[in-house]
Amino acid sequence: MAAAAGSPALAAPLSWKPGVEGQRQADLGDGTFLNPIVAGDRPDPTILKDGADYYMTFSSFEAYPGVVIWHSRDLVNWTPITAALKTPIGSVWACELIKHKGRYYIYIPARYPDRRSTYVIWADDIRGPWSEPVDLNLPDHIDPGHAVGEDGKRYLFLSGGDRVRLTDDGLATDGPVEHVYDPWRYPVEWDVEGFAPEGPKITRRGDWFYLITAVGGTAGPPTGHMVIAARSKSIHGPWEHCPHNPIVRTKSKDEKWWSRGHATLVEGPAGDWWMVYHGYENGYWTLGRQCLLDPITWTSDGWFKANGGDLSKPLRKPRGGQAGPNGLALSDDFSTSKLGVQWAFADPAPGELDRVRYDRGLVLKGRGTAPKDSPPLTFVAGDQAYEIEVDVEIPAEGTAGILLFYDKQLYCGLSFNARTFITHQYGLERGRPANPNGRRMRIRIRNDRHIVTFHTSPDGRTWTKFDRQMEVSGYHHNVRGGFMALRPGLFAAGRGEARFNNLTYRALP
The missing domain is CATH 2.115.10.20 (Glycosyl hydrolase domain; family 43)
Incomplete structure (x- = not known):
């Protein structure tokens, strides 16, 4: 079925080289x-x-x-x-x-x-x-x-x-x-x-x-x-x-x-x-x-x-068969669409895909005020420990950031507008310290076996550790219900469009 007019194309069928980053490998290579x-x-x-x-x-x-x-x-x-x-x-x-x-x-x-x-x-x-x-x-x-x-x-x-x-x-x-x-x-x-x-x-x-x-x-x-x-x-x-x-x-x-x-x-x-x-x-x-x-x-x-x-x-391993491509590269330069294979909206409203387009990166139209009313784009991570970096550029009256998202009532993350950072914890918007970087920065989120930290950089070279850390081992079904998992995600709220570029995913030892 063709994409609706104005909607982004869904990802074409993908294949990846064995051993791609960001995906635990089941095949040990020795039979x-x-x-x-x-x-x-x-x-x-x-x-x-x-x-x-x-x-x-x-x-x-x-x-x-x-x-x-x-x-x-x-x-x-x-x-x-x-x-x-x-x-x-x-x-x-x-x-x-x-x-x-x-x-x-x-x-x-x-x-x-x-x-x-x-x-x-x-x-x-x-x-x-x-x-x-x-x-x-x-x-x-x-x-x-x-x-x-x-x-x-x-x-x-x-x-x-x-x-x-x-x-x-x-x-x-x-x-x-x-x-x-x-x-x-x-x-x-x-x-x-x-x-x-x-x-x-x-x-x-x-x-x-x-x-x-x-x-x-x-x-x-x-x-x-x-x-x-x-x-x-x-x-x-x-x-x-x-x-x-x-x-x-x-x-x-x-x-x-x-x-x-x-x-x-x-x-x-x-x-x-x-x-x-x-x-x-x-x-x-x-x-x-x-x-x-x-x-x-x-x-x-x-x-x-x-x-x-x-x-x-x-x-x-099972006898016979042929070892083929394995896994999914989770780093994304957003030069082509991986919607529907890596990325998916969390609980989208009708027409949610119309918020997405590709133009020198992933462009996401703002909606609502926070992840609770602005469905994020998320993906599945399979590692116990990992870090993600992404370039984020926001409009004058918008907010955008990076999350670990369970559902609309339970998530954590860091976002910013032109004046302040906004911390997200337990599904709530909490501290709002001053943002010295303006409307463009690179954000790093690290989930090291449930300990979550953030770093920010104005240029991708000089990094500052953000002064709030989190522990997320309780962000799961037996606490919240719903049978889901804690997924990394990107979101944009308010007016205008946010642009994301050069997302890198790295599993940690």
Whole structure:
């Protein structure tokens, strides 16, 4: 689909050299890999094997353009290629990416405060153009999982053990929602967030349909989330619980990965089998749920077991396949658009993309008075420690700056107008010391394992440390809710347009 008149072009499909700065590398180069395979806020992975290619996407929540599709040929090295969803439909939760009879579909649960449903978009080429969202009118469920039964009919399995049949074109429901499955229950002594059956995924292998489900809650105690399985020889059941349940679970808060769950099975390039799922990194709720890869083996009785342990150590890479480009260069000279692949607006209003244009840098039209009413442009960072520098030029009556943004009520950062600096902390505008640099300066933000500091420079050579530091380990879901992550971002408020140039991102040791 073409960009609307006056709107900036979305990013063209991208590819990057392996080992780019700013992205933790899973591939260790010696035939092994170390999780995560996609670092940072990449929750609820849904994966598609399409011949020799693999495609994966994640929950994008309030970020638009969203539902970024990633590509790999070996399950370890991934690069983003496009953002499939441009039209805001609410906070996007766990999607389902599938291919059926030569056409690609993404089923997307989304919610506004006053409107919830599941939508579908489709494309004949994975790189797009993708259709506008089609509303399936499913207000009471999340986490669709697509399946084709032995009857040739299409179904969406839903949260809570429910299911609905689809029309043959996959663009509407064909009958009522029905309850078809009662998930296995964990011992009452375990510390979990809640039962919360969600993320149903169907894999057909041999004579069996395998139903993979997440229970225990996606956050809360580190030991809550888990992966369970059931199987049936018919899409209509009855479903038999796996005797090995749970297949995956974080057993202790001392483990490297917390709240592991929400899995999809996938066959590797040479016929071995794997699970992708998500987990929080120990001590780093702020990075969001990151994408993990776990090897499985099929047992003699037709079930499967996970072999990766707690995923804290390197694992042998999938056999076969081809290592390709990996990661995303987060430094940006703004000479071309990376909208929809790196950059996204946080909870945008209709027409938000019209605020952006490229002219000797990134030009962002001001809106509102602060990040709480001026949606910032943000991106996902996957490192525990990093620093970012950017040149900022503001108009006479405007304000602009750099942030770490969770949502409209929780963020921190530094901005300035022609007269003063403005500090942002806990989602509030606080101190306003004098600004000696005028309307143009270079700003550095450093997030060193949750300790945040700022430096400013009039020329990019002489730096002054700003006299307010912050600690942000509590800027996450278990404090604020929302399931999101703390993302670096840029914002502009007030009248006129701010210009950003020469953004550099550097991971810290």
